[in-house]
Amino acid sequence: MEVVVTNIGKAVLASSLLAIALPSPSRAADGHDSAATPTHILDERSAERLRANKGLTLQWIDWDHRGTATVTNKDGVWRLHGRQAGANGPGLLALDGVITEIGADYFTFQGKITIADTPDPGRTCSADKTWHFAVTQNRSYYRLREFEWCDGLTDYIDVYF
Numbered sequence: 001m002e003v004v005v006t007n008i009g010k011a012v013l014a015s016s017l018l019a020i021a022l023p024s025p026s027r028a029a030d031g032h033d034s035a036a037t038p039t040h041i042l043d044e045r046s047a048e049r050l051r052a053n054k055g056l057t058l059q060w061i062d063w064d065h066r067g068t069a070t071v072t073n074k075d076g077v078w079r080l081h082g083r084q085a086g087a088n089g090p091g092l093l094a095l096d097g098v099i100t101e102i103g104a105d106y107f108t109f110q111g112k113i114t115i116a117d118t119p120d121p122g123r124t125c126s127a128d129k130t131w132h133f134a135v136t137q138n139r140s141y142y143r144l145r146e147f148e149w150c151d152g153l154t155d156y157i158d159v160y161f
Contacts, residue, residue, distance in 0.1 A: 109131040112128040
């Protein structure tokens with residue numbers, strides 16, 4: 001088989017080979033976004049509450065048995081990874097992404113939230129976008145402010161402190 005490459009073809013081929021050979025600058029070996037902008041911290045008290053959180057819940061799964069919410073800080077970029085699963089049946093909540101800003105009683109999260117098999121088997125909601133969590137009415141948790149983001153049901157996702 002003979003391949004004919006023109007000057008334009010050489011540039012395209014070289015660019016394609018370079019893209020394949022080099023690791024993506026936006027993804028580190030651990031899969032995290034290494035090019036992410038550092039988290040903007042406007043309120044240290046809220047940042048500490050989030051870092052030392054006491055888990056998360058989705059009301060469809062269980063109010064009393066919280067899932068885990070792990071906050072890590074690498075090079076100033078705060079990440080949130082959370083998970084709650086039903087103890088006696090189906091139901092899953094998963095969060096994974098970057099905390100972009102922490103202010104007085106709120107934080108902004110850029111990442112993916114997935115709800116599966118709750119409150120009904122077969123229900124699946126998943127979106128990767130910017131999310132807003134806030135403390136309201138002096139509660140001891142941050143609540144997701146996008147309540148009806150999937151299919152019209154109100155999903156209460158809370159991160160406790």
